[in-house]
Amino acid sequence: QVQLVESGGGLVQPGGSLRLSCAASGFTYSIYTMSWYRQAPGKERELVATITNFDGSTSYADSVKGRFTISRESAKNTVYLQMNSLKPEDTAVYYCNAKRYQNDYWGQGTQVTVSS
Numbered sequence: 001q002v003q004l005v006e007s008g009g010g011l012v013q014p015g016g017s018l019r020l021s022c023a024a025s026g027f028t029y030s031i032y033t034m035s036w037y038r039q040a041p042g043k044e045r046e047l048v049a050t051i052t053n054f055d056g057s058t059s060y061a062d063s064v065k066g067r068f069t070i071s072r073e074s075a076k077n078t079v080y081l082q083m084n085s086l087k088p089e090d091t092a093v094y095y096c097n098a099k100r101y102q103n104d105y106w107g108q109g110t111q112v113t114v115s116s
Contacts, residue, residue, distance in 0.1 A: 002026040002105050004096045009110030012086055016114070020081040022096030022107055032100045034072055034079040038092035038112075045095070049081060053100075063089075086114045 008020040020036065033052050039045040049060045049070035058070050069082040079096060091114050096107040 004098060004105055004107035006094065006096050006107045006110040009094060009112045011113045011115065013116050014087060014114055016086050017084045018086065018112060020083070020094055020110060022079045024077045024098060027098065027105065029077040029098070030074055032098040035097040035099065036070060036081045037095045037097055039095070040092040051079065088114045090114050
């Protein structure tokens, strides 16, 4: 049974940091490209960051470059999103995604709220 379980969301003040985790199970995690998406109220889901399975190369949305870092730990089948210098506009539900060809898996999401 495929599972992606996110954790680490919460309420943080502007300028603060959070680290999201996504634990994968039920599929061969190491051969999948892993990504984080987010969806704010009334907006479409957007891609935040991606890390490949091949060489670990990363890419980021312009809005988070220099502030967010995606990483993966193969031994724990886990992908992380370190979020620094958080802004109110980063408030959203954050989703973990695993993709390989036609296989496309999603987690249930974790809420991140940036507010004073």
